[in-house]
C-alpha cells in the first residue's frame with residue numbers, strides 16, 4: 666500500500682475523503698473512498714485499493730468511517746446464532762436461515778459492532 670496519502674483526495678474536485686466502503690466484484694473486495702457533496706446531494710466516490718487489514722487500519726487511524734455496513738442484531742438474532750452455530754441443535758428453520766444470513770452479512774462487513782440494550 667504505497668502512497669495512501671495521495672489517494673485520499675477526490676479526483677473530481679480535490680476534496681479529502683471522509684468515508685470509505687467495501688465494494689465486492691466477483692468475490693474480490695475493494696476499498697472505495699467517498700465524500701459527500703452538498704450542492705450535488707450525492708457522494709463523489711473513487712477507487713482506493715484492494716481490501717486488506719493493513720489498509721483498513723490505516724483508514725481508521727486517519728479518522729475515516731466505513732459506511733453502509735451497519736447490521737443491527739436483536740436478542741432473537743443472537744439466540745439464532747447461538748442455537749445454530751454453538752449448540753448445533755434445537756433451532757427452527759427460520760433461526761437456521763437467519764443465522765446463516767447474519768454470518769454472511771458479517772463476513773462482508775468492514776467492522777461489526779454489537780450493541781445490546
Ligand SMILES: [Zn+2]
Pocket residue numbers: 675676677678679680700702709
Ligand atoms: Zn469530490
